[in-house]
Amino acid sequence: MNTIANIALRNLSRQKKRTILLGSAIAFGVMIVTLINGFAGAFSANVAENFSDLMAGHVFISGTEKGAKDKDVSVIRDDTALTAAVKASGAPVKYVTRRSAFSGTLIFEGKKIRTNVDGANLDEETFLRDRLLLKEGSWDAMEDRGALILSEKIARKLNADVGDTILVQMQTVTGQSNVGEFRLAGISFDAGIFGQMMSYANLSYVNELIGLAPDEYQTMGIMLDGLKRTESAAASIYAGLSGDVQLFERGVKDEKGAETPFQALMRQQSKETWDGVKYRLFTINEILSQIKQIVAALDTAAAIILVVLFIIIMVGISNTFSIVMFERIGEIGTMRALGVQRGGVRSMFLYEAVFLALGGAIAGIIVALVAMGIISLFDFGMENPAFIIMKNGHLSFYLPPLRAAGNVVVIALLTLVAVASPAGKAAKLTPAEALRTQK
Amino acid sequence: MGIVELENVRKVYPLGKVQVEAVKGVSFCIEKGDFISIAGPSGSGKTTILNMVGLVDQPTDGEVFLDGKPTSKLKDAELTRLRHETLGFIFQSFNLIPVLNVWENIEFPLLLGKTRVGKDEKKEWIDHLIEEVGLSDWRKHKPNELSGGQRQRVAIARALVTRPQIVLADEPTANLDSATGEQILELMKKINRELETTFIFSTHDARIVDIADHIIRLRDGLVTENVRRGEPAAAACSSGESAGA
Ligand SMILES: Nc1ncnc2c1ncn2[C@@H]1O[C@H](COP(=O)(O)OP(=O)(O)O)[C@@H](O)[C@H]1O
Ligand SMILES: [Mg+2]
Numbered sequence: 001m002n003t004i005a006n007i008a009l010r011n012l013s014r015q016k017k018r019t020i021l022l023g024s025a026i027a028f029g030v031m032i033v034t035l036i037n038g039f040a041g042a043f044s045a046n047v048a049e050n051f052s053d054l055m056a057g058h059v060f061i062s063g064t065e066k067g068a069k070d071k072d073v074s075v076i077r078d079d080t081a082l083t084a085a086v087k088a089s090g091a092p093v094k095y096v097t098r099r100s101a102f103s104g105t106l107i108f109e110g111k112k113i114r115t116n117v118d119g120a121n122l123d124e125e126t127f128l129r130d131r132l133l134l135k136e137g138s139w140d141a142m143e144d145r146g147a148l149i150l151s152e153k154i155a156r157k158l159n160a161d162v163g164d165t166i167l168v169q170m171q172t173v174t175g176q177s178n179v180g181e182f183r184l185a186g187i188s189f190d191a192g193i194f195g196q197m198m199s200y201a202n203l204s205y206v207n208e209l210i211g212l213a214p215d216e217y218q219t220m221g222i223m224l225d226g227l228k229r230t231e232s233a234a235a236s237i238y239a240g241l242s243g244d245v246q247l248f249e250r251g252v253k254d255e256k257g258a259e260t261p262f263q264a265l266m267r268q269q270s271k272e273t274w275d276g277v278k279y280r281l282f283t284i285n286e287i288l289s290q291i292k293q294i295v296a297a298l299d300t301a302a303a304i305i306l307v308v309l310f311i312i313i314m315v316g317i318s319n320t321f322s323i324v325m326f327e328r329i330g331e332i333g334t335m336r337a338l339g340v341q342r343g344g345v346r347s348m349f350l351y352e353a354v355f356l357a358l359g360g361a362i363a364g365i366i367v368a369l370v371a372m373g374i375i376s377l378f379d380f381g382m383e384n385p386a387f388i389i390m391k392n393g394h395l396s397f398y399l400p401p402l403r404a405a406g407n408v409v410v411i412a413l414l415t416l417v418a419v420a421s422p423a424g425k426a427a428k429l430t431p432a433e434a435l436r437t438q439k
Numbered sequence: 440m441g442i443v444e445l446e447n448v449r450k451v452y453p454l455g456k457v458q459v460e461a462v463k464g465v466s467f468c469i470e471k472g473d474f475i476s477i478a479g480p481s482g483s484g485k486t487t488i489l490n491m492v493g494l495v496d497q498p499t500d501g502e503v504f505l506d507g508k509p510t511s512k513l514k515d516a517e518l519t520r521l522r523h524e525t526l527g528f529i530f531q532s533f534n535l536i537p538v539l540n541v542w543e544n545i546e547f548p549l550l551l552g553k554t555r556v557g558k559d560e561k562k563e564w565i566d567h568l569i570e571e572v573g574l575s576d577w578r579k580h581k582p583n584e585l586s587g588g589q590r591q592r593v594a595i596a597r598a599l600v601t602r603p604q605i606v607l608a609d610e611p612t613a614n615l616d617s618a619t620g621e622q623i624l625e626l627m628k629k630i631n632r633e634l635e636t637t638f639i640f641s642t643h644d645a646r647i648v649d650i651a652d653h654i655i656r657l658r659d660g661l662v663t664e665n666v667r668r669g670e671p672a673a674a675a676c677s678s679g680e681s682a683g684a
Contacts, residue, residue, distance in 0.1 A: 003550040010538035334534040337495050338597075339523025339551045341516055430515075432496035435530070436486075 004344050008351035011328075012359075018324075019356065022317055026360025026411060027367060029309040033302050033407055034368035038397035040298035043389055044291045046396060049227050050388045052284050053131055054197050056097040056120070057221025058230040059237060059284075063277040070273060073173045074218045077277055082220055085240035091233030097125055097221040100206045104170030106150075106182075106199075108158040115154055117168070117199045119206025119217075132198065137162040137186030142202065148182035149200040155187045162187060172211035180209045227284070234283045246278040299403075306410060314418035317356075321349060321422040326437075332426055333434030342427040349423035350416060357415035361408045365399075372397040441507070441676025442604060442637055443469040443492055448501035450487050450660075461487040463660040464501070468676035469639065469653065470667070471604070474631045476648045477641040479657030485641035486609055488657070492639065493526055493607045494518045504676075506604070523552045527598030527636075529608035529627075533590040535582040535597075542578040545569065545596045568596040572626060588619035595626060599636065608640035612647065624650055 012019045052058050063076035076082070079098070086093060100119040105112050120128060122142050129139045134149070141147050141162075148166065150158075160166055166182045188198060204214045212218075224233055234250075241247055325332075332345055380386070381393045390396065450462040462484045469475055477485050490496035491503050494510060503510050505525065513521065528534075535544045545565050549556055556564070569575055572592035582590055591611060598606045608627065612620030624640075628650055631638045640651075648654050653672060656664035665672045 003547065007536065007538055014538050330532075330534060331536060333495075334528075334530070334536065336519065337493065337522060337528045338548050339519055339601075341519050344551070430496065432490045435490075435495065435534075 004340075004348045005351045008348050009355055011348075011352055012355055015324075018320065022313075022320060022356055023360040023363065025313045025316060026310075026357060026415070027364035029306065029313055030361045030364025030407060030411060031368040031371070032309065033306045034365050034399060034404065035371060035397075036298060036302035036305065037403050037407070038368065038372050038399040039395070040295050040302065041398035041400050041403070042391065042396040043298065044288070044295045045227060045398070046389050046391050047291050047294075048284050048288050049391070051288055052223065052227065055221060055284070055287075056099065056125065056128070056223060057219075057284070058224045058227060059091075059222040059234045059281065061220045061222075061237075061241075061279055061281050062218060063279050065277050066273055066275070067174050071175060075173060075212055075216055075277065076218060076220060076279075077213075077216050079217075079220060081241065081244045082279070085237050085244065086220075086222055088240050089233060089236040091222070091236060092225040092229055093233075094223045094225050095124075095127065097121075097223065098203065098217040098219075099221065100203055100210060100212060100216075100218040102170045102206065102210050104168050106154070106158060107167040107169065108160045108164060111158050113154055113157050115150075115199050116197055117148070117170075117201050117206065118197075119201050119203040121203045122200075128200070132188050132200070134186040135189050137184070139186065141183075141185035142200075144183055144185060145202055145205050146181055146183050147185035147202060149186040149188060149198075150184060151188045151198045154199065155184065160184050168209070170209060172209075174211060176211070178209055178211070180205075230283050230285060234281060238281050241279065241281070246274060246276065248278060248280045250281060306407065310411065310414050314414050317353070317415060318418040318421065321353070321419045322425075325349070325422045325426045328426075329429070329434050329437045332429060333431050333437075336429070336431035336434060345429075346423045346427040349419050349426055353415045353419040353423075354412055357412045358408065361411045365404055365408070369399070372399075441468045442471040442505070443639070444504040444507075444676045445488070445492070446502045446504065446675070448488070448491060448498045448503060450484075450491065450496070451499045461660055462491075462498070465657075465660070465662055466501075466674040467655055467662060467665055468673060469637065471637055472631070472635045473637055473652045473667070474628055474650065475637070475639045475653040475655065476651035477639065477655050477657065478645065478648045479641075479643065479663075481643050483643075483657040484660040485643070485657060487660075489607050489609045489639065489641055492605075493528060494522050520552065523548065523601065525604050527601065527603040527606040529591070529594045529598050529606060529611045529640075531610040531613045533582070533587070533594050533614070535590055535593055537582055540579050540581050541569070541574055541585070541593050544582065544593055545600050548597060548601045565596075565600065568599055571630070572596045586619075587615050588623065591615065591619075591623050592626065595623070595630070599630060599634070602634075603636065605637045605639065608638065610641050610643065612642065612644070620644075620647065 061082055062074060065073040065075055067073040086096060098121055101116060103114065103116050105114050122128065122139070132149070135152055142149070158166065162184050164184045166184055168180050168182055170178055172178050182201060203217060207214055207216060222233070222237070224230060238247070238250055335345065376394050376396050378395065379393050380390060380395070387393065445465050445467050448462055448465045449460065452459045452461055465488065477488060479485055487496070491498050494505070497511060505521065510518065510521070536547060539547060542565060545568060546561070549561060569578060572595055574589060574592055577585065577589065582593070585593065611627070612623055615623060624647060627638050627640065630636060642648060653667040654664065655662055665674065
């Protein structure tokens with residue numbers, strides 16, 4: 001090895017305490033940042049997968065008819081073509097769900113709350129019973145046509161108990177106001193802000209309330225055997241449907257910066273007119289494209305932490321190396337006298353810094369990976385408010401290798417910047433000055 | 440033949456608001472292969488003069504000629520190269536590199552600069568030097584495991600490893616007891632004869648100057664006596680031998 005690099009390495013091991021201290025500071029910073037990166041890396045996949053559960057599908061098909069005054073009516077009247085296309089696509093389908101939904105106001109003893117209610121065919125959606133654990137009541141009570149399952153928070157806000165009758169106000173698909181009655185059949189475990197997405201009623205009753213026929217519905221959800229195949233399955237189902245039914249274009253480009261592709265699609269739809277039902281195919285990824293912004297925000301936060309934390313650490317490193325420079329001033333003088341050029345003295349310090357940074361950063365990543373492994377062993381259960389960001393009730397992590405490598409490079413560069421000034425001072429010393437100052 | 444010549448060399452150090460004139464106009468000529476002592480009490484300017492001869496510092500006025508060539512106009516990188524190629528250094532406090540062992544400390548100068556020595560040849564030469572300074576059993580030891588005398592022996596081997604024309608030793612015995620100091624000087628003298636390397640050592644100890652061929656005595660930054668083999672020596676190298684003369 002290069003002599004100067006070799007000496008730099010040995011200087012690090014000579015002052016073990018100091019090296020361990022500085023290295024640990026770097027490792028700690030890298031560990032924090034790596035944990036955030038790892039969390040962000042798994043975040044979007046977990047959220048998408050959990051939303052797929054909530055919305056009962058990875059790929060969705062909804063129908064829209066033009067009603068009176070060109071008002072959009074959301075309905076699927078006959079799904080033979082859809083079912084055929086799904087079957088023909090060869091996509092790895094786990095099951096298909098048929099749902100109608102409305103957003104309305106629940107009223108109980110003077111208390112009101114707005115929520116979304118999903119009408120599901122519970123004979124078909126047996127998985128829902130396993131997925132959504134009830135704290136009170138039972139799924140069996142859903143035999144009752146007007147039965148309703150609410151999440152804990154909403155039930156508490158209404159102050160309603162299992163067996164209570166709850167009034168509901170909503171609009172039909174054609175825009176008429178309507179009222180109905182539900183009986184609270186079950187209360188599910190708290191799901192935080194997603195509780196509002198988790199009110200379930202019988203499809204046939206929801207259809208009645210919003211003015212659809214019993215065998216009609218609004219959205220077909222196609223649950224695949226995993227998130228990964230979503231886009232390819234969507235593409236082949238879409239290809240199978242083209243020609244057979246009226247279809248909205250897919251993947252409308254984001255025209256205005258703030259819009260998601262999904263919003264852009266909705267805007268485009270309201271500008272057109274057509275006869276009969278026109279279908280729209282979309283995926284969980286399109287609905288959750290905002291998740292990407294959250295991930296980006298997390299990564300930005302990690303980057304800011306990286307920089308702030310490291311500016312602090314770098315101040316420490318810079319000061320330490322200034323002290324180190326004075327401690328080794330005699331050695332510097334000796335080396336210069338023996339024929340080491342200025343650049344050699346500078347590189348000795350820079351090598352030392354880079355080795356320190358690399359060692360610390362790699363240790364930090366290893367510690368973070370171990371921590372991730374341990375954290376992901378804990379089972380938080382599916383009935384905790386943060387379930388949406390978890391994978392089967394476990395916190396999960398994915399560290400993109402490029403990001404980890406990028407962090408290491410950033411640390412190494414910052415460390416180089418931190419020691420640039422002491423290294424420069426050491427290089428600038430004349431050998432006579434350095435030799436004289438030594439004692 | 441003159442190998443080092445100082446011509447009216449002055450060195451002034453700024454010290455706060457005042458200027459300290461450490462060397463006040465010194466001229467002398469050093470012959471190749473001599474064993475030279477620069478003697479004088481503490482503060483007389485010995486280190487300052489050796490630093491200028493060793494090209495680790497530059498005079499305020501005057502000129503230092505090395506092998507007949509003036510050195511005052513050279514840039515830092517050229518001075519460094521010249522130090523590496525023509526000079527060896529022995530220090531009062533030994534100045535070994537603490538993280539390197541005996542063998543590596545001696546090898547160190549060979550790893551600098553551009554010329555590379557063959558591996559076998561290098562090993563043979565370093566082993567020879569280690570034997571010469573009597574440290575064959577200590578090659579793998581770190582400096583902090585050695586006595587002062589042993590450290591100075593390593594330093595002597597290190598100073599010789601590049602086969603320099605001149606070895607400079609600033610009070611090489613000052614940190615040693617007198618018996619050890621004598622041995623070190625004997626060793627330097629022996630090498631001086633064997634390799635015909637010019638040795639210049641400084642000392643404030645009047646008793647050890649007798650070993651030298653050429654004694655230059657200093658006081659308050661001036662030469663008070665310049666004697667070579669019992670004869671007064673000329674302040675300048677004879678013309679024709681030095682480019683500056
Ligand atoms: N860097 C410096 N700044 C100011 N004065 C110095 C410096 N170096 C040496 N001196 C002064 O110069 C004089 C000669 O010093 P030096 O060459 O070290 O003498 P010696 O080696 O003979 O003891 C002394 O008075 C010393 O104090
Ligand atoms: Mg001195």
